[in-house]
Amino acid sequence: MFKIGIVxxxxxxxxxxxxxxxxxxxxxxxxAIYDRNLNKAESLSELTGAKICSSIDDxxxxxxxxxxxxxxxxxxxxVAEKSLRNKKDVLIMSVGALADKELxxxxxxxxxxxxxxxxxxxxxxxxLDAIKAMRLGKINEVILKTTKPVNALEDALKNLGYxxxxxxxxxxVFEGDVFEAIKDFPMNIxxxxxLSIAAEFPAKVMIIADPKAxxxxxxxxxxxxxxxxxxxxxxxPFEENPKTSALAAYSAVRLIxxxxxxxxxxx
Numbered sequence: 001m002f003k004i005g006i007v008x009x010x011x012x013x014x015x016x017x018x019x020x021x022x023x024x025x026x027x028x029x030x031x032a033i034y035d036r037n038l039n040k041a042e043s044l045s046e047l048t049g050a051k052i053c054s055s056i057d058d059x060x061x062x063x064x065x066x067x068x069x070x071x072x073x074x075x076x077x078x079v080a081e082k083s084l085r086n087k088k089d090v091l092i093m094s095v096g097a098l099a100d101k102e103l104x105x106x107x108x109x110x111x112x113x114x115x116x117x118x119x120x121x122x123x124x125x126x127x128l129d130a131i132k133a134m135r136l137g138k139i140n141e142v143i144l145k146t147t148k149p150v151n152a153l154e155d156a157l158k159n160l161g162y163x164x165x166x167x168x169x170x171x172x173v174f175e176g177d178v179f180e181a182i183k184d185f186p187m188n189i190x191x192x193x194x195l196s197i198a199a200e201f202p203a204k205v206m207i208i209a210d211p212k213a214x215x216x217x218x219x220x221x222x223x224x225x226x227x228x229x230x231x232x233x234x235x236x237p238f239e240e241n242p243k244t245s246a247l248a249a250y251s252a253v254r255l256i257x258x259x260x261x262x263x264x265x266x267x
Contacts, residue, residue, distance in 0.1 A: 002027055002029070002065050003029055004030055004031065004064060004067070004256065005030075005031055005053075005062055005066070005067045005088075006032075006033045006050075006068045006070060007034050007059060007069050007070065007079045008034075008070035008071030008075070009034075009044040009070075010040060010070065011241040012070040012093055012241070012249055013033070013035075013070035014040075014043075014047075015238075015240065015249045015253075016068065016252060016256065017030050017044055017047055017050075018047065021047060024257070025257050025260065026257065026260060026261070028256065028257075028260050030048040030050040031050055032050055032053050032059045032062040033045060033052060033059070034052070034053040034055065035071075056082050060082045060083050060086040061086060065088075066090070066091060066256070067083040067090045068090075069091065069092050069093055069094060070093045071094065073096050076094050076098070077097065077103055079092075080107050080118065081110065084111055084114050084118075085114065087116060089119065090116075090118055091119040091120075091121065091252065091256070092119070093248075095121075095123065095194050095197075096189070098193055099179050099196075104197075119259070121194075121248070121252040122251040123190055123191045123248045124218060124247045124248045124251070125191045125194065126233055127220060127229055127231040128194070128198045130229055131195070131198045131199050131222055132199075134199075134222060134224040135198075135199055135200050135224065137225035138224055139201040140223045140225070141221070141223040142203040142221070144195055144218065144220055145206045145208070145219040145221075146192075146217065146218050147170070147207075147210050147213055147216075148188065148207070148210070149210065149211070149214065149237070150167050150209045152188065152242045153185070156187065156188055157209060160184060167209055167211050169211070170208050171210075172206060172207070172208055173208065174205065174207040175206045177202050178192045178193060178196045178202050178203045178205055179202070180205075185207060187244070188207070188244070189205065189207065190244075191248075199222060215235060216235045217232070217234045217235075218231075218232070218235070220232075220233075233247070
């Protein structure tokens with residue numbers, strides 16, 4: 001039995017837990033959970049039978065094969081570092097935190113030193129297996145063009161001074177590099193960081209708010225000495241959290257299933 005612990009009992013943590021309980025994720029059990037919101041933790045404990053831990057420190061001391069971070073960008077360093085130091089592999093959902101180069105290298109080196117793994121799900125995009133192969137040549141350019149409904153970008157747009165009622169047509173609300181993108185859109189553009197890590201090349205990012213859009217659309221262009229890759233994915237928004245795509249949650253479920261199964265295909 002593959003034993004997991006979950007930090008963060010919100011939409012993603014609950015979704016993963018439901019997929020364990022209904023058997024979508026086979027041969028797996030949610031053993032321990034933690035959330036600062038005790039009500040959320042209690043609800044998830046009722047669903048899974050998992051132990052409610054009083055802190056991250058307590059959770060990582062449990063008998064676990066994998067710790068899953070579903071909390072926030074701010075929680076990544078604490079969850080990942082404590083998991084690795086306690087000889088636990090860790091799956092990071094808030095991949096945007098790894099746009100911090102110092103943090104990425106710190107966790108990478110720590111994982112190497114303790115012989116553990118850090119897993120990053122593909123999220124709302126595809127083609128990462130091909131991109132990882134292409135980087136064995138020379139990557140020359142990585143571009144991500146993301147189009148989302150206005151309501152999916154609501155919080156970030158308000159913080160940037162946009163009046164949502166004034167957006168009547170598709171408008172480019174961001175254009176810059178991956179580091180600026182995740183800073184301005186921390187809940188919306190984790191895929192830019194995942195893409196950049198896969199390519200080992202900083203992505204150029206364009207974000208478009210479209211009041212008529214119903215889906216989250218990601219268009220990827222990667223040019224390398226090996227070839228050119230173009231990927232376009234249109235995703236249904238995640239019902240519990242429209243800031244992200246349903247595929248992001250399902251990619252985590254697929255990754256956990258792969259870890260518990262004997263045969264693995266692709267990334």
